[in-house]
Amino acid sequence: MLEIKQLHKSYPIGDSHLHVLKGINLLVKEGEMVAIMGSSGSGKSTLLNIIGMLDHADSGDYILDGLPIKNLTEKKAAEYRNKFLGFIFQSFNLINYKNAMENVALPLYYQGMKRKERQELAMFHLEKVGLADWAHHLPKELSGGQNQRVAIARALAANPKLLLADEPTGALDMSTSYEIMEFIQQLNDEGKTILMVTHEEDIANMCKRIIRLRDGVIMEDTTIKQVRAKQHV
Amino acid sequence: MFDLDLWREIFQSINKNRARGLLSGFTVAFAIMLFTILFGIANGLENTFDELFVKTADNAIYIYSGRTSKPYKGLQVGRKVSLYNEDFEHIKNEYRNKIEYITPKLNRNFQVSYINKKGSYNVIGVHPDAQHIEKVKIKDGRFINLNDIKNHLKVIIIGRLIEEDLFGKISAIGQYINLEGINYKVVGVFTDNGGDSQERLAYLPTTTVQQIYIGKDAVGEINLTYNRKMSSDEALTFGTDLTKNLRKRKNVAPTDQRAIRVNNMALQTKGIETMTGGLGILIFIIGLGTLIAGIVGISNIMIFIVKERTKEIGIRKALGATPKSIVSIILIESVLITALAGYLGLLIGVGVLKWVGPSLKEYYITNPEVHPNIILTATIVLIAAGTLAGFVPAQKASRIKPIIALRNG
Numbered sequence: 001m002l003e004i005k006q007l008h009k010s011y012p013i014g015d016s017h018l019h020v021l022k023g024i025n026l027l028v029k030e031g032e033m034v035a036i037m038g039s040s041g042s043g044k045s046t047l048l049n050i051i052g053m054l055d056h057a058d059s060g061d062y063i064l065d066g067l068p069i070k071n072l073t074e075k076k077a078a079e080y081r082n083k084f085l086g087f088i089f090q091s092f093n094l095i096n097y098k099n100a101m102e103n104v105a106l107p108l109y110y111q112g113m114k115r116k117e118r119q120e121l122a123m124f125h126l127e128k129v130g131l132a133d134w135a136h137h138l139p140k141e142l143s144g145g146q147n148q149r150v151a152i153a154r155a156l157a158a159n160p161k162l163l164l165a166d167e168p169t170g171a172l173d174m175s176t177s178y179e180i181m182e183f184i185q186q187l188n189d190e191g192k193t194i195l196m197v198t199h200e201e202d203i204a205n206m207c208k209r210i211i212r213l214r215d216g217v218i219m220e221d222t223t224i225k226q227v228r229a230k231q232h233v
Numbered sequence: 234m235f236d237l238d239l240w241r242e243i244f245q246s247i248n249k250n251r252a253r254g255l256l257s258g259f260t261v262a263f264a265i266m267l268f269t270i271l272f273g274i275a276n277g278l279e280n281t282f283d284e285l286f287v288k289t290a291d292n293a294i295y296i297y298s299g300r301t302s303k304p305y306k307g308l309q310v311g312r313k314v315s316l317y318n319e320d321f322e323h324i325k326n327e328y329r330n331k332i333e334y335i336t337p338k339l340n341r342n343f344q345v346s347y348i349n350k351k352g353s354y355n356v357i358g359v360h361p362d363a364q365h366i367e368k369v370k371i372k373d374g375r376f377i378n379l380n381d382i383k384n385h386l387k388v389i390i391i392g393r394l395i396e397e398d399l400f401g402k403i404s405a406i407g408q409y410i411n412l413e414g415i416n417y418k419v420v421g422v423f424t425d426n427g428g429d430s431q432e433r434l435a436y437l438p439t440t441t442v443q444q445i446y447i448g449k450d451a452v453g454e455i456n457l458t459y460n461r462k463m464s465s466d467e468a469l470t471f472g473t474d475l476t477k478n479l480r481k482r483k484n485v486a487p488t489d490q491r492a493i494r495v496n497n498m499a500l501q502t503k504g505i506e507t508m509t510g511g512l513g514i515l516i517f518i519i520g521l522g523t524l525i526a527g528i529v530g531i532s533n534i535m536i537f538i539v540k541e542r543t544k545e546i547g548i549r550k551a552l553g554a555t556p557k558s559i560v561s562i563i564l565i566e567s568v569l570i571t572a573l574a575g576y577l578g579l580l581i582g583v584g585v586l587k588w589v590g591p592s593l594k595e596y597y598i599t600n601p602e603v604h605p606n607i608i609l610t611a612t613i614v615l616i617a618a619g620t621l622a623g624f625v626p627a628q629k630a631s632r633i634k635p636i637i638a639l640r641n642g
Contacts, residue, residue, distance in 0.1 A: 054551060054636040074556045074632065082553020093548045093639055097249030110553035115238060158553070 001193050002028040002051070002162065007060035009046055020046045022216035024060070028195065033188040033226070035204035036197045038213035044197045045166060047213070051195060052085055052164045053077045065161055082110050086155030086163045090170035092147040094139040100126060100150045101135040107158040125153040129183065145176035152183060156192075163187065165196040169203055181206045181229040202227075239558075243566050253541070254570050257534040261571045261615055262578035264527025268611050269582025269603050271523060275516040277593060277601030282509060284599055291505070292333065293366060294472055295496040296324075296455040296479065305486040314483050314492045318443075318450040323482065324457070324475070331471050333460050334362035337452030339442045343412045345435070347399040354395055356412065356435045358442030358453070366456050367425070369436075374406045374421035381438040388441075390421035392432035415445060459499070465506060468499035520611070527615050532622030535567055539626035546630050547639040556631035563627040564620055571619040575612035582608075 009021040020043045028034055038044040049055035050062065053069060062069045064084060072080065086107075087093075094103045101122045108118035126132050129149040131142075139147050148168065155163055168184065169177035181203060188194050188208075196207060204210050205227045212220040247254050298314045321337050339358035344351060363369070364376040372393060381388050389410065396405040396419075409416040417437070425431035443450050459468045476495040477487065485492040546559055583603075590601050 049636045052551075052636075054639075055634060078550065078553050078555045081551060087551050089639065091639075093544070093551070095545055095548055097246070102245075106549070107552040109238060109242070110549075110555075110558070115241075154552070 001030040001032070001065055002026070002195075003061070003063040004051075005061040007047075007050065007062065008058045009043075009050065009055075010058060020216055021050075021057070024216075024218060026211070026218070028193065030193055031188070031191055032209060033185070033194045033207045034196065034209045034211060035207035036195065036211050036213060037199060037201075037204050039199070042213040043216045044213050048164055048166055048195065048197045051162075052087060053081050078110075082107055082158060084161045086158065086160035088148070088151050088155050088163065088165040088168045090167035092139070092144075092151045092171075094147060094150060094154075096139055099136050099138050100131060100142065100153075103139070103150055104154045104157050107154060111158060122153070122157060125157050126150070128156070129153045143176075144172050145179060148172060148176075148180050149183065152180070152187075156187070161193065163192050163194045165194065167198055168196060169198070169200065177203065178229045178232045185226070185229055239562070239565070242562060243569065246562070246566060247570065253538055257531060257538070257567065257619075258570050258574035258577075260530035260534060261527060261574040261619070262581070264523055264530060264615060265575045265578030265608065265612055266582040266585070268520060268523040268527070269579060269608055270585055271519045272516065272603045272607065273582070273586040273590075273601035274593070274598055275512065275519060276603060277590070277598035279509060279512055279516075280599040280601075281597045282505070282512070291498055291502050292458045292461055292468065293498045294457050294459060294468075294475070295498075296457075296475070297494040297496070298454070298483075299491045299494065301485060301489055302491040303486040303489045305489070306484060308484060312492075314485060315451045316453070316455055318452060320479070320482065321452050321455055324455065324479070327478065328471070328475065331460050331463065333458040334365045335455065335457035336360040336363040336366060337439050337454070338363070338456050339439055339447070339451075339453040341442070341446065343435075345395070345399070345410055345412055347405075347408065347410045350399045352395070352398050354433055354435055356389075356437055356442075358437045358439040360439055363436065363456070366458050367431075368427070369423045369425055372422045372424050373404060374419070376421055376423070377436055377438050382440050385440045385444050386438060387415065387417045388420045388438065389417040390423060390436040391419055392434045393422060393424045394429060394432040395435060396422050398433075465499045465503040469497060469503070472497035472499060520607075524611055524614060528618040528622070531571065531615060531619040535619060535623035536626050538567070539563060539623065539630050543630055543633065544639065546633065547635040550631075550635040551639065556628075559631035560624070560627045563630075564623055567619050567623045568616055571616045572612070575615055579608050579612065 004024055004026040007021055007024040008019070010017040010019040024047060036044045036047060046055065050057050053072065064080075067080075069080070095106070098106070101119065104122035104125055105118040108121060113121070123132060123135060126135050129152055131146060131149055131153070134142060134146060139150070142150065165184065169180055172180060184194060184196070185206060194207075198204050205224065206229050207224070208226050209221070209223045211218055296316070298316050301308070301310055301312045301314060304310050316337075321335075325332065325335050336359045341356055342353060343356045345354050345356070357363075359377060360382060361377050361379060364371070369376065374390070376390055377388070380386070389412075391405060391410070399405070399410065400408070405419040405422055408419050410419060439452065459471055463471065472495055476493065479493050479495070480487050480489065483493060542563070549559060586601050586603070593601060
């Protein structure tokens with residue numbers, strides 16, 4: 001599903017460069033649920049952004065589902081993001097003047113789907129995250145947990161191959177975090193491949209594999225026994 | 234291609250971000266309104282100018298004669314100098330190419346009566362050309378013609394107010410009026426924009442006046458208009474030339490201002506030309522100034538709007554928006570708002586001009602209005618400026634890495 005070889009990335013800081021990723025090799029198979037951990041500055045978010053085509057690597061190979069991701073034009077990158085990837089952010093990143101249903105329908109709009117179809121599909125996904133009754137509410141009228149569920153519905157709407165989550169529970173309290181994790185586990189059970197950046201051990205333990213980064217290199221890559229979030233709720 | 238979904242996106246964005254729309258709309262509307270009003274007032278000033286100087290032709294030259302004030306070639310001071318038919322013909326022939334219209338003018342005050350009504354009016358003996366020099370408009374009948382001049386006919390053309398004074402509501406045409414004992418047939422009635430006094434005049438053929446009242450062929454003063462093809466400088470030269478020529482012809486000292494006096498309107502025209510030229514520059518500066526202020530305003534707002542939408546742009550990009558779709562959504566929104574607001578400002582500006590316009594007459598502002606084309610151009614310039622001002626930051630925003638846009642949220 002996902003193959004990364006000798007990935008390097010550095011950022012210019014004044015006159016010198018900050019070498020953030022120093023040769024990452026990573027193989028993720030379909031249906032996996034991977035947690036990327038590390039202290040801040042370890043390069044975990046940069047790695048996720050490169051995987052999400054939100055940022056470019058300096059060198060190395062990145063192959064997504066057999067497609068080499070390299071030297072993409074802005075237009076091509078936009079198309080791939082829309083088709084292959086679903087994003088879940090720590091701060092939800094919903095458009096504040098659109099209601100839940102419209103937010104979920106937005107990736108479908110960029111696929112060129114007809115209005116009626118995309119509204120139906122958006123409603124289907126909202127129902128899946130249990131927010132059908134809240135479809136016409138604005139983000140500011142929803143709780144943090146509800147907003148994150150809208151964001152998950154949005155990430156799922158375009159039926160992506162890969163779900164990328166950047167600290168998905170970072171802005172939520174303990175019980176809401178577990179609720180969200182339960183959802184994500186459910187999605188994984190249904191076969192979605194999930195990559196998640198987190199710095200919380202308990203959240204990481206709910207994945208199936210943990211990759212620990214330090215100073216831009218993978219220190220540890222272990223397959224673990226998944227802790228089901230349901231036990232905590 | 235009409236993309237309903239794109240327009241839906243844009244209208245939602247405008248509708249849900251009213252403060253933003255109002256802000257940019259207000260700037261544009263205000264700029265266009267100011268532009269319209271200022272331009273209208275400046276135009277009104279120019280109209281007043283034009284109106285003030287239409288009483289008589291602005292290319293007229295008046296030639297007067299009087300008594301000499303300087304001795305010359307053995308002739309003494311105080312000699313009376315008169316202009317005669319031969320002088321008139323001399324000028325007419327000598328300067329044929331430089332003269333547009335020319336007429337002698339014999340001025341006399343007469344007791345004029347019709348049946349039992351009478352009044353004292355200024356009556357002028359003229360040639361047919363006087364109609365154009367005096368800017369007389371014939372209401373009924375005709376003006377003096379060459380036949381009247383040649384045959385010394387006793388015909389008269391009277392002003393609208395004389396007709397009103399003497400005839401009341403009935404037409405004066407074909408009636409006979411009495412000028413101190415002699416009957417004249419009214420063959421024409423005229424109007425004149427120069428005011429009431431200009432409509433209480435009457436015109437006779439010069440030759441009739443000469444024959445009946447003077448007994449010799451003196452012509453009084455001579456009025457002419459110069460060829461409009463001449464610039465005001467050429468007209469001034471023509472005036473001095475004419476003066477020199479006449480003084481020599483009448484044996485008058487070349488510097489004698491009293492014996493032969495030539496009043497050249499070209500001098501005034503030149504002054505007016507300079508003034509209207511100055512006014513034109515003023516209008517241009519006002520228009521340009523308001524437009525620049527508007528452009529700066531809308532540019533600032535566009536930059537602010539793009540900045541404010543950076544996060545939204547990041548989200549949209551993460552979800553698969555292409556740079557082109559980002560640019561078009563921002564630009565169409567701004568063009569839409571600018572065009573609507575520009576139109577609104579135009580309506581308000583024109584409305585204000587219509588409303589206060591009539592009461593500005595006493596401040597020398599007549600009919601303040603602006604040609605629609607000028608406002609249209611101004612609006613288009615503003616829209617173009619807004620588009621350009623929005624395009625640069627929108628383009629930049631569309632290229633921004635979504636991750637940076639999202640981080641800044």
